[in-house]
Amino acid sequence: MSPASDGGSDTSLSREEMYSLLASRWRRYTLYCLFVYTTPVSLATVADTVAEFEHGVPAETIPDERLTVYMRLYHTHVPKLASAGVVDYDQSEDTLSPDTGLAQLEPYLRADALDDLDDHGSWPIER
Numbered sequence: 001m002s003p004a005s006d007g008g009s010d011t012s013l014s015r016e017e018m019y020s021l022l023a024s025r026w027r028r029y030t031l032y033c034l035f036v037y038t039t040p041v042s043l044a045t046v047a048d049t050v051a052e053f054e055h056g057v058p059a060e061t062i063p064d065e066r067l068t069v070y071m072r073l074y075h076t077h078v079p080k081l082a083s084a085g086v087v088d089y090d091q092s093e094d095t096l097s098p099d100t101g102l103a104q105l106e107p108y109l110r111a112d113a114l115d116d117l118d119d120h121g122s123w124p125i126e127r
Contacts, residue, residue: 013104027077040095
């Protein structure tokens with residue numbers, strides 16, 4: 001477990017906390033990655049996927065945006081998800097895994113995914 005995570009064990013999120021966590025499109029995209037990829041998944045892979053989702057092109061074609069996404073995830077979004085017990089971030093490996101709080105968000109994520117995917121049609125880059 002990383003220093004960024006409090007472990008999240010037996011954590012129950014309030015409705016307000018859940019809505020706050022899911023308010024950010026980037027945090028939702030990050031959490032979708034935990035369902036799509038085998039975990040643990042590297043933060044770099046998640047950042048690439050978020051950048052592709054945002055811009056609709058392969059991440060390697062937008063290096064500046066790719067770096068911006070990685071840095072924002074690393075400094076802002078992942079710590080918020082980790083402190084809520086939704087993800088476990090292993091800083092030494094630079095990987096994300098689901099934590100116990102993710103199960104509480106899953107029904108909301110499923111509903112949000114339909115809206116998010118309607119905006120983009122599908123995952124931007126087929127894996």
